[in-house]
Amino acid sequence: MTPTERTRLRREHQRGSYDPQSIYDILDATTQCSVGYTIDGKPYVTPTFHWREGNHVYWHGSSASRMLRKATDAEVCLSVQIIDGYVMARSAFHHSANYRSATLFGRAFKVPEEEKAARLDAFVEHLWPGRTEVLRPMQPQEIKATTILGLEITEASAKARSGPPIDDDADYGLPIWAGIIPMTQVVGAPIADPRNLPDLAAPDHIINFTPDRTSQ
Amino acid sequence: MTPTERTRLRREHQRGSYDPQSIYDILDATTQCSVGYTIDGKPYVTPTFHWREGNHVYWHGSSASRMLRKATDAEVCLSVQIIDGYVMARSAFHHSANYRSATLFGRAFKVPEEEKAARLDAFVEHLWPGRTEVLRPMQPQEIKATTILGLEITEASAKARSGPPIDDDADYGLPIWAGIIPMTQVVGAPIADPRNLPDLAAPDHIINFTPDRTSQ
Ligand SMILES: Cc1cc2nc3c(=O)[nH]c(=O)nc-3n(C[C@H](O)[C@H](O)[C@H](O)COP(=O)(O)OP(=O)(O)OC[C@H]3O[C@@H](n4cnc5c(N)ncnc54)[C@H](O)[C@@H]3O)c2cc1C
Ligand SMILES: Cc1cc2nc3c(=O)[nH]c(=O)nc-3n(C[C@H](O)[C@H](O)[C@H](O)COP(=O)(O)OP(=O)(O)OC[C@H]3O[C@@H](n4cnc5c(N)ncnc54)[C@H](O)[C@@H]3O)c2cc1C
Ligand code: HEM
Ligand code: HEM
Numbered sequence: 001m002t003p004t005e006r007t008r009l010r011r012e013h014q015r016g017s018y019d020p021q022s023i024y025d026i027l028d029a030t031t032q033c034s035v036g037y038t039i040d041g042k043p044y045v046t047p048t049f050h051w052r053e054g055n056h057v058y059w060h061g062s063s064a065s066r067m068l069r070k071a072t073d074a075e076v077c078l079s080v081q082i083i084d085g086y087v088m089a090r091s092a093f094h095h096s097a098n099y100r101s102a103t104l105f106g107r108a109f110k111v112p113e114e115e116k117a118a119r120l121d122a123f124v125e126h127l128w129p130g131r132t133e134v135l136r137p138m139q140p141q142e143i144k145a146t147t148i149l150g151l152e153i154t155e156a157s158a159k160a161r162s163g164p165p166i167d168d169d170a171d172y173g174l175p176i177w178a179g180i181i182p183m184t185q186v187v188g189a190p191i192a193d194p195r196n197l198p199d200l201a202a203p204d205h206i207i208n209f210t211p212d213r214t215s216q
Numbered sequence: 217m218t219p220t221e222r223t224r225l226r227r228e229h230q231r232g233s234y235d236p237q238s239i240y241d242i243l244d245a246t247t248q249c250s251v252g253y254t255i256d257g258k259p260y261v262t263p264t265f266h267w268r269e270g271n272h273v274y275w276h277g278s279s280a281s282r283m284l285r286k287a288t289d290a291e292v293c294l295s296v297q298i299i300d301g302y303v304m305a306r307s308a309f310h311h312s313a314n315y316r317s318a319t320l321f322g323r324a325f326k327v328p329e330e331e332k333a334a335r336l337d338a339f340v341e342h343l344w345p346g347r348t349e350v351l352r353p354m355q356p357q358e359i360k361a362t363t364i365l366g367l368e369i370t371e372a373s374a375k376a377r378s379g380p381p382i383d384d385d386a387d388y389g390l391p392i393w394a395g396i397i398p399m400t401q402v403v404g405a406p407i408a409d410p411r412n413l414p415d416l417a418a419p420d421h422i423i424n425f426t427p428d429r430t431s432q
Contacts, residue, residue, distance in 0.1 A: 034250035036261035045252035047297035081263035142309040182404030193394040
């Protein structure tokens, strides 16, 4: 992808990349994003889930959602961030973080009525392969109540840091503990709904769940 | 806090709250936020760290940072989100997430030169109590190169979901596994910089680190 005036990294630009695969990998590694949009020229940010299909990213909610209404056919900025660790240096100044993040810009569009069911199925199937088959089928009024926005991935940047702290040369001689405190998001053991029917085992897609779809 | 036109929750508003302590607790439970701002009327979102002191939230970076320059004396939206679990229902429609999130609006201000060192010390000390004492002291040119923005917490909302899925009455009779897949951010074992001086033990503030400052 060609960097634009909006996506060209100035600060720590050596940590940036613009190739689609790097951006896909970061988008696919987390379900959570922050959608930025404006109302009357003022900035708003809403946390929401996203999923990727090919060169598009999607998110969903109520057809009455203010965010979805204001973002339709309007400029948005979709941001994802993953923290991999705290970078502990020998000076306060050189403390940092290891992270992966992606920033996407563009005009969000409304997914047409007749494609919504397929997009929602993909959302569920990407996270829990096989689940759409076992669920009570989606109802027309449920699909109707739902709006899905899409964004083509045409103007985007990735930025990532990894590795040990980078200290001033002189500071490496100081007896100060430096290094990385790793951070990870972990999936806990599933908690069955007390109202589940008796003797219902959790299916594989629950037991093997990971929100990281990078390897799929 | 009184809800305003910007912060009054419409969707699932029973999950909202406006009391300062609820908002403080969510801000303090994570270091990561997303700052929304505008350039030429268009939305931008930048992931960054924040910390809270009393009724103010702060974030920092290069004095040359575009985000910090554009957000100074301008309207911003600061959003934090924490995912606690995936809510697995008996229909696709009722899938959801357990989460805690906070949204703050207001005009960001630049922390005056003479207060910057104290704010940066507080940032470090909140996360790693005692660390400022052991670090190579902050240098005047490091403080000069750094801009800190502040936001008074006057217009803000919290929203949180917890508990089991909420399904349609009829669907509770179906043999479909429903429940919660818990999600947590965990701190890994510290990784010493290969360039640390020999026999340097990790101090307590490294070993006992948690990014959650709720209980402090
Ligand atoms: C978990 C986390 C914590 C962070 N904490 C801090 C912090 O405390 N202080 C700090 O200064 N910075 C922090 N950053 C980095 C921050 O996101 C910005 O990259 C940095 O502040 C420079 O901002 P800028 O507006 O000057 O960027 P510029 O380089 O001017 O931005 C120009 C364009 O580059 C791209 N870009 C910039 N940053 C990113 C990014 N992170 N990911 C993808 N594309 C990007 C965007 O397209 C943006 O429009 C953090 C990042 C993450 C993921
Ligand atoms: C991890 C996570 C995942 C989510 N995934 C989805 C999703 O996939 N689909 C979906 O529809 N929603 C999702 N949400 C909820 C989403 O953030 C919004 O609350 C919801 O979409 C309603 O948006 P709205 O613009 O209609 O809100 P409105 O109720 O119209 O917003 C009005 C005001 O209420 C406040 N507010 C709204 N949402 C929040 C919030 N989350 N936290 C704090 N204050 C808030 C803000 O001040 C906002 O300006 C998720 C939230 C989290 C934290
Ligand atoms: C709690 C300790 C701190 C942490 C976790 C931290 C974290 C970060 C992170 C993640 C970045 C972004 C780097 C990037 O763009 O990849 C950053 C940038 C920056 N930090 Fe900090 N920081 C800390 C303390 C400080 C202190 C004490 C100072 C000043 C004395 C400082 C000054 C800066 C500056 C100037 C930048 C901008 C770098 C650039 O864009 O060129 N930081 N910090
Ligand atoms: C992968 C499965 C899904 C997940 C994880 C998920 C998650 C969420 C979350 C977290 C919310 C926000 C609730 C809140 O505001 O507190 C939401 C809202 C919503 N979802 Fe989903 N969802 C999923 C699938 C679906 C499907 C398949 C549909 C439609 C058939 C749907 C329709 C809606 C609607 C209409 C809302 C808005 C609720 C409201 O604001 O009143 N979701 N979803």
